[in-house]
Amino acid sequence: MTLQQLRYVLAALEHGSFSAAAEALHMAQPSLSEQVRALEAELGVSLFERVGRGVVPTAAAQALRPHAQDALEAAEAARASVVEVRELRGGTAAFGLWSHSHYYGTTDIAAEFRHRHPEVRLRLLGQNSAEVTEQVRMGNLELGIIALPIDDAGLDVRPIFRDELVYISVEEELLREPVTIERVAEAALILPDAVWGPRDPVRRQLAERAQLAGVTIDPVLDVEDEEAALDLAGRGLGATVTSRGVLLHLGRRVSRRLGWAPFEEPLLDTMAVITRRGARLSPAAREFSEIAETHLSEVATRLDDLSIRRSPGGSTADRG
Numbered sequence: 001m002t003l004q005q006l007r008y009v010l011a012a013l014e015h016g017s018f019s020a021a022a023e024a025l026h027m028a029q030p031s032l033s034e035q036v037r038a039l040e041a042e043l044g045v046s047l048f049e050r051v052g053r054g055v056v057p058t059a060a061a062q063a064l065r066p067h068a069q070d071a072l073e074a075a076e077a078a079r080a081s082v083v084e085v086r087e088l089r090g091g092t093a094a095f096g097l098w099s100h101s102h103y104y105g106t107t108d109i110a111a112e113f114r115h116r117h118p119e120v121r122l123r124l125l126g127q128n129s130a131e132v133t134e135q136v137r138m139g140n141l142e143l144g145i146i147a148l149p150i151d152d153a154g155l156d157v158r159p160i161f162r163d164e165l166v167y168i169s170v171e172e173e174l175l176r177e178p179v180t181i182e183r184v185a186e187a188a189l190i191l192p193d194a195v196w197g198p199r200d201p202v203r204r205q206l207a208e209r210a211q212l213a214g215v216t217i218d219p220v221l222d223v224e225d226e227e228a229a230l231d232l233a234g235r236g237l238g239a240t241v242t243s244r245g246v247l248l249h250l251g252r253r254v255s256r257r258l259g260w261a262p263f264e265e266p267l268l269d270t271m272a273v274i275t276r277r278g279a280r281l282s283p284a285a286r287e288f289s290e291i292a293e294t295h296l297s298e299v300a301t302r303l304d305d306l307s308i309r310r311s312p313g314g315s316t317a318d319r320g
Contacts (some may be wrong), residue, residue, distance in 0.1 A: 003075050005067040007041040008032050017054040021046060025112035058093040096132030096144035098271065099193060100226055103249040105301050112291050120284060130199040133230065136274050143285045145292055147201040148270040149208075158273045161296040163303060165202065165267040166247070166260040169239040172312045178264040181206070185215035188238035192229045194222035200213075202241060205267060221298060227253070234258050243269045244303050259312035271296065 011021035011032075018036070022029035040047050047064065048055035057065075093113075097106055106124065113122055125132070127147035136144045137154050148159065167179040174183065184206065193200040198207060202219070208218045220238055223229050226246055233240040234255030247254055272288050275281060281289075 001039060001042060002035075002265045003072060005035050006064075006071055007034050009064065010068050010072070012036065012048060012055055013057055013061060019053070026198065039275065041096070044111055092121040092123060093282070093288065094141055094287070095288055096135055096141045096146070097124055097126045098129045098132065098145060098147045099144065100147075100243070100246060101126055103243075103246045104271075105249075105295060106292075109288070109292050109295050112269065112295070113288055116287065116291075117284070122288075123312065126198040128193055128196040128199070129201050130196050133274060136276060139276065142275065142279070142282060143289060145271060145276045145289075146274055148272050149201055149204055150274070152274070152275050155274050156277050156279075159270050160272040160273055160293050161300055163243045163245045163269045163271075163300075164262060164308065165205075165241055165243050166262055166271050166308065167239060167241055168233055168258050168260045170236045170255075170257045170259070170312050171239075172259060174239070175261040175311065176205070176261045178262050180264045181209045181213050182215055184239075184241070185210055185213075185217055188221075189217065189219040190223065190229045190232050190238040190240045191219040191270055192223050192226045192240075194224050197222075202269065206241065209265075209267070230254060230258065241267075244308070245269075245299060248303060256314040262308050 008021065011025055012018055013210070014164075015021045015024055019029045022032040023171070036047065043060070045059050045060040047061040048057055077247045106126075110122055111122055115118075124126065125135070125141065127135075129148075132141065132144040132146050133150045133152075133155070135141040145160075150157075167175070167184060169175060169187070169230075174187070192204060193203065196203075198204060206217045221229075221232060223232070225226055226242060227250065229240040230242065230250070232238065234257050236257070247260070272293075275285070
């Protein structure tokens with residue numbers, strides 16, 4: 001029994017005659033008939049009764065139909081998997097990343113991908129998570145790694161990594177205890193990602209928590225860059241909120257005048273892989289996602305060594 005014979009049987013079942021089936025398959029009718037007879041001989045049953053110029057399927061043919069369909073679909077899936085492997089030898093892979101991803105070493109992710117697949121061009125679009133989400137939803141990007149929360153309509157979302165957000169200020173008295181959302185609302189606040197405003201995931205989390213507490217988050221300074229927000233906070237112009245991963249990456253570049261403290265109710269920056277709901281990922285997307293998850297897991301381990309609290313002046317307090 002061959003896949004070719006099964007394909008001929010299904011064509012005859014669909015078209016009702018060997019001649020019509022042969023025409024649909026762009027082949028000579030005697031060749032098709034010969035292959036069907038050979039299969040009948042192998043199985044020891046008749047698959048079709050010849051009636052006039054057409055054929056009528058027997059019970060044996062009807063019983064064979066679903067298995068033939070399954071066999072051909074499985075063969076096509078196997079062929080497609082081989083083609084997918086071949087696709088990693090060329091082409092361009094484009095993925096979206098959340099705007100602060102470079103603080104988490106996404107260049108290392110790109111380097112590892114290129115090391116494994118040097119013939120694949122890689123485009124990494126570092127935009128705000130809200131923009132990446134829209135690009136994935138519209139099909140312009142196959143995969144994105146973003147910060148939650150987002151509008152997940154039409155998307156599959158798989159969280160892969162969490163980092164804690166901290167409140168940052170030069171005023172030591174504000175950092176002696178975990179920070180409440182009410183205290184954040186009272187402070188002169190400096191926030192990055194000004195263009196995206198309330199659609200930015202961190203701002204969105206702050207706003208949602210403030211709403212539940214009956215207060216409002218209204219920054220006195222809106223900037224685009226995370227480092228600009230930290231620089232202005234270091235000059236005493238206000239407080240800001242950022243993640244431990246950013247602090248770990250910047251290291252000594254963070255002003256020693258700045259200290260930080262956790263939120264009373266921990267505020268988490270959750271990164272997730274997003275794809276269109278039910279979409280079949282290409283090999284490049286699966287490979288990139290796997291490398292990214294491994295790398296971010298290593299970053300999470302390093303974050304465990306960063307104190308959750310630091311007093312202005314650079315001294316480290318208890319993790320509390």
